[in-house]
Amino acid sequence: MQSTTPTADDDDPRDESILSIRNLQTVFRTDHEHIRAVDGISLSISPGETLGIVGESGSGKSVTARSIMGLVDAPGEVLPESSIVFDGTELTELSADQYQEVRGSGVGMIFQDPLKSLNPVYTVGNQIREALRINRGITGQEATDVAIDLLEDVAIPDPERRLDEYPNEFSGGMRQRAVIAMMLACDPDVLICDEPTTALDVTIQAQIVELLQDIQAERDLAILFITHDMGVIAEISDRVNVMYAGEFVEKAPVEELFANPKHPYTQGLLDAIPGTSVDDERLNTIEGDVPTPNQPATDCRFAPRCPKAFEDCTEVHPTHVSVSDTHDHSTACLLYPEGKSRTERVEHHRSQAPADTQGGAQE
Ligand code: ADP
Ligand code: MG
Numbered sequence: 001m002q003s004t005t006p007t008a009d010d011d012d013p014r015d016e017s018i019l020s021i022r023n024l025q026t027v028f029r030t031d032h033e034h035i036r037a038v039d040g041i042s043l044s045i046s047p048g049e050t051l052g053i054v055g056e057s058g059s060g061k062s063v064t065a066r067s068i069m070g071l072v073d074a075p076g077e078v079l080p081e082s083s084i085v086f087d088g089t090e091l092t093e094l095s096a097d098q099y100q101e102v103r104g105s106g107v108g109m110i111f112q113d114p115l116k117s118l119n120p121v122y123t124v125g126n127q128i129r130e131a132l133r134i135n136r137g138i139t140g141q142e143a144t145d146v147a148i149d150l151l152e153d154v155a156i157p158d159p160e161r162r163l164d165e166y167p168n169e170f171s172g173g174m175r176q177r178a179v180i181a182m183m184l185a186c187d188p189d190v191l192i193c194d195e196p197t198t199a200l201d202v203t204i205q206a207q208i209v210e211l212l213q214d215i216q217a218e219r220d221l222a223i224l225f226i227t228h229d230m231g232v233i234a235e236i237s238d239r240v241n242v243m244y245a246g247e248f249v250e251k252a253p254v255e256e257l258f259a260n261p262k263h264p265y266t267q268g269l270l271d272a273i274p275g276t277s278v279d280d281e282r283l284n285t286i287e288g289d290v291p292t293p294n295q296p297a298t299d300c301r302f303a304p305r306c307p308k309a310f311e312d313c314t315e316v317h318p319t320h321v322s323v324s325d326t327h328d329h330s331t332a333c334l335l336y337p338e339g340k341s342r343t344e345r346v347e348h349h350r351s352q353a354p355a356d357t358q359g360g361a362q363e
Contacts, residue, residue, distance in 0.1 A: 017044035018222045019068070019086050019107070019190050025079040026060075026067045033294040037063040037076070039246035043224075045190065048216065050223040052237030052254070054230060054269065058290040060246040061226045065194045068224075069109050070099035087189060104135040108188035112195035114175035117182065118167040124151075124178045125163030131185035150181040154211060173204035180211065184219075191216075192224045197232060209235050230273045234258060239328075242266045245301035246293045251320070252329035262323045262331040264306045300334065308335060312346045319352040 026038040038060045045051045053061050067078050070091060078084075084091040086106055091099065103109075111117060119127060128147040132138040138146055144163070151159035154177040167175055176196060183191060193212065197205035209232065216223055225236050233240055233254070240257045242250040242265065250263040261267045268286040288305040300306070303313035313334055320330040321337050334345055 016046045018047050019084075019224070020044040021068070021085075022083040024064065024067055024082045024084065026063050026072055026082070027077055027079060029075045029077065036246050036293040036296070038067060039293055039297065041241075041243070041246075041248050043241055043248070045222040045224060047189065047220045047222050050216065050225055050236050050238050052233040052240040053224065053226045053243050054228065054233045054240060055243035056228055056269075056286075056290050058292070059243045061228075061243055062194055064243070065109060065192050065224070065226055068192060069103060069107060070094070070096075105186050106188055107190045107192065108183035108186055109192040109194065110176070110179050110183060110196045112198045114172070114179040115167060117179045118175065120167055123164050123166055124170065128163075128178075128182050128185050131182050135186045146185070147181075150184050151178070153184060153215065154178070154181045155207075156181070172200055173208065176200065176208055177211065180208075180215070184215065187219075188221070190222045190224065192226070194226045195228070196225075198227065198229065205232070206235075212236065230269050242269070245291050247297065247301065247332065248320075249302065249333065250329075250331040252324075253327055256324065256327040256329050260324070260329070262329070262336065263302075263333050264308045264335075265302045266331075268305075268307075300332075310334070310342070312342075316346055316350050317353050318349045321348070 021044070022042045024038055024041050025036065028035040028037055041064065043051060053064065055061055063072065063076070066072050067082075068084055068091070072078055078092055080092075082092055086102060089102070091102060094102065118124070122130075125144070125147055128150060129139075129143040132143045132146055147163055148159045151162060156162055156174060156177050162170075162174075167178070170178060191212075196212075197208050200208065212223060212225075213236065215221060223236075225233070227233055237254045239251070239253050241248045242257075242263065244265050250257070250261070250266045252260075257266065258270065261270055265286070272286060286305055291301055291304070293301060297317045299315060300309070300313045300318050303309040306313065316334060318332040318334050320332045322330050323336055323338065334342075334349055337345065337348065340348070
């Protein structure tokens, strides 16, 4: 389905979506600057669907995840213009206690490092039982039985015995499975996965992706899958949002993105798909680094690294335009809309920009 006016990074509200984010802005205030780590992104995910967010290290992916989870600590702040609606509830207006409840039962998160979620001094079984007690009120023998079932669900062999082991007795892949079991103990509707396979070797990585897909199919989970790895994105996503310096620069269904990448950044990421080095977060074929945005965008933040940049790219902030008649595919780049002259394209983007981001008062 193609959205009718994809002129901004602002998805059409979808009735069926379980998580819907509009204009999310998360800033970190330091003494001398405001870092706009997430700068006006919008997305929505439906039950049973996987939305991938891909971008280099430093593009704002983890801050996006933490913002949704209500886990941004000072000096960070989710600005009041932001909206995060989960299952009909505006999360940005919740108290700390109410947010904790959402984290317990509505939206779960798994991190790159499973040890962030596991306590080394308790057995894996005790941690799953504790999650069951807090979030579902299940205790005693029933909790043990459910914990065994959950370890079985995540394909941990010999679950009765492994319940009594400590996290350090598990391998990396098994630890991530245990964390997934702990998440499932909360029976979430949305699972946010922030680089969950990045620390694992390729074989284990593929197994975890497969496990997430199985669990998703069984439970109709909505998954937000964050990674810097285009190969993993291709495996798991239904749709993909490409993130750069706090913004989404391209959005498309996964096959469409790989077949017809439109933004020069996406094209660069695809050219840089690494062969074997899974732990290399640096992409070498796009020279330079992701900038740290500390001003409202009055330009294209990718322009300094873009092989196709022209003068206007440093002066006009591109907004999303539809780039397909058949797919819900948009990109924020002054090369589009296609088929128009450069002057017309630049004028199109200039006219869409909010008044406060128009790069000077000459307008
Ligand atoms: P990614 O997950 O895409 O690698 P992050 O979301 O972790 O990137 O970070 C995006 C940007 O947000 C970083 O470049 C950094 O400048 C800023 N940032 C993240 N956390 C903090 C913090 N606690 N204080 C200040 N700036 C931060
Ligand atoms: Mg990150």
